[in-house]
Amino acid sequence: MSLLIVLLLVISGLYLIANIGQDYNIYLGPKNLEECCSNNTPISITKPWSQTIGNQRTAIILGKLSGQTTLNKTSEQVYDDILNASNFYSFNNFLQESSYNNLWLTGNVYGWFEIDTGDPQNFVNAADPFIDFTKIDRLILVNPVPNSSYSLGAGSATPQPFYTQEGIRNLVLTRIGFYTNDPWLFGSSDLSRRVAIEYGQDYNLLSHEFGHSLKLSHPGIVHCPNNQIISINMQNCLLLETENVDQVGIGTGHYNSFFKESMGWFKPSNIKEISETGEYTLKPLEVKTNDIQVLKVPRVTCPVTQNYSDPCGGDGKGWYYIEFRRNIGHDKGLFKNTALEFNGVEIRIDGYSNYPTAQIESQLLDMEPPFWNSNHTLQPGKTFVEPFNNLSITTLEISDQYAKVRVVFP
Numbered sequence: 171m172s173l174l175i176v177l178l179l180v181i182s183g184l185y186l187i188a189n190i191g192q193d194y195n196i197y198l199g200p201k202n203l204e205e206c207c208s209n210n211t212p213i214s215i216t217k218p219w220s221q222t223i224g225n226q227r228t229a230i231i232l233g234k235l236s237g238q239t240t241l242n243k244t245s246e247q248v249y250d251d252i253l254n255a256s257n258f259y260s261f262n263n264f265l266q267e268s269s270y271n272n273l274w275l276t277g278n279v280y281g282w283f284e285i286d287t288g289d290p291q292n293f294v295n296a297a298d299p300f301i302d303f304t305k306i307d308r309l310i311l312v313n314p315v316p317n318s319s320y321s322l323g324a325g326s327a328t329p330q331p332f333y334t335q336e337g338i339r340n341l342v343l344t345r346i347g348f349y350t351n352d353p354w355l356f357g358s359s360d361l362s363r364r365v366a367i368e369y370g371q372d373y374n375l376l377s378h379e380f381g382h383s384l385k386l387s388h389p390g391i392v393h394c395p396n397n398q399i400i401s402i403n404m405q406n407c408l409l410l411e412t413e414n415v416d417q418v419g420i421g422t423g424h425y426n427s428f429f430k431e432s433m434g435w436f437k438p439s440n441i442k443e444i445s446e447t448g449e450y451t452l453k454p455l456e457v458k459t460n461d462i463q464v465l466k467v468p469r470v471t472c473p474v475t476q477n478y479s480d481p482c483g484g485d486g487k488g489w490y491y492i493e494f495r496r497n498i499g500h501d502k503g504l505f506k507n508t509a510l511e512f513n514g515v516e517i518r519i520d521g522y523s524n525y526p527t528a529q530i531e532s533q534l535l536d537m538e539p540p541f542w543n544s545n546h547t548l549q550p551g552k553t554f555v556e557p558f559n560n561l562s563i564t565t566l567e568i569s570d571q572y573a574k575v576r577v578v579f580p
């Protein structure tokens with residue numbers, strides 16, 4: 171990713187709309203971890219939550235404010251870009267590939283409607299005569315943002331109440347506003363994923379915002395001098411808000427393995443919890459398989475707080491998540507940019523969320539400092555020694571079909 175694009179992302183704005191949740195500033199500044207390990211207030215968390223599995227009955231509503239022009243898209247074209255799963259570049263195709271066919275959208279596109287204000291309820295009001303909302307789980311609202319300098323969006327982590335002809339309905343909301351004069355940045359005004367896949371340019375806006383409406387926060391990245399983490403608070407490290415691989419960050423790729431596990435998308439055989447020294451083989455993250463795609467190596471234990479911001483992510487156990495990506499399917503965009511290299515395995519940790527009760531978060535460990543180097547993988551022959559259990563993780567070999575990793579317990 172070019173410095174220019176990073177800077178533009180840094181200055182991209184905060185999109186706040188009352189009652190529907192928000193997207194968050196994407197910035198490169200250090201995270202504030204001062205409260206990460208205290209003041210943990212237990213809350214009730216049930217996961218995976220129902221919106222991550224199975225058919226999502228979806229209404230896509232296209233709206234434009236009075237006097238503004240629409241996007242140059244018919245409702246049929248929007249259907250093809252978002253819902254038509256047989257179109258490889260559609261969002262639905264991405265969702266099915268990323269979830270291994272565990273999550274998909276069905277539904278229709280309504281509009282364009284002219285609306286008075288950007289309040290989501292106005293979109294619902296405009297489309298209400300055409301929709302039976304008792305048969306809808308999710309809303310995707312699309313509108314042009316002709317007077318903005320950037321595209322923007324939001325995803326609600328929990329269902330939001332809407333007034334409909336069928337009564338008050340709780341619907342999960344994702345909304346995307348496209349800056350119509352900029353076809354390239356921020357997922358482009360092309361609603362499909364073509365730009366992200368073919369050119370490796372930026373995250374696709376819908377894929378990003380929809381991630382928020384799966385309760386996913388921006389996945390962070392951690393840079394530590396010489397790969398040395400010296401404390402559970404990572405005092406010596408720089409934590410930044412967004413990694414550039416995962417789509418809920420600023421990458422173009424699949425949601426990462428910790429997120430996918432939390433969504434309930436893996437089979438038990440896809441995840442191997444490591445408890446002894448050995449050599450382990452990983453298959454690429456992108457493919458549907460019965461083989462191992464995630465190695466979980468023990469990191470720390472914590473009190474069970476049910477607070478996503480603690481170092482274990484609230485469930486009492488913190489792990490290293492090891493995964494392996496290839497130039498396959500919707501991850502192809504990651505391999506278009508020569509600055510990004512995937513000649514190794516990625517290691518992430520759970521916990522440290524910015525949103526202790528609302529959204530889960532992962533942190534990608536940078537295995538290849540300095541931090542401006544965009545290769546974060548642990549390459550063949552390289553070893554990561556972790557501080558809490560004195561375990562070592564070494565990448566032995568990678569190919570297009572698999573990665574081989576050695577984990578040594580003391």
Ligand SMILES: [Zn+2]
Pocket residue numbers: 193194378379382388418
């Ligand atoms: Zn976001």
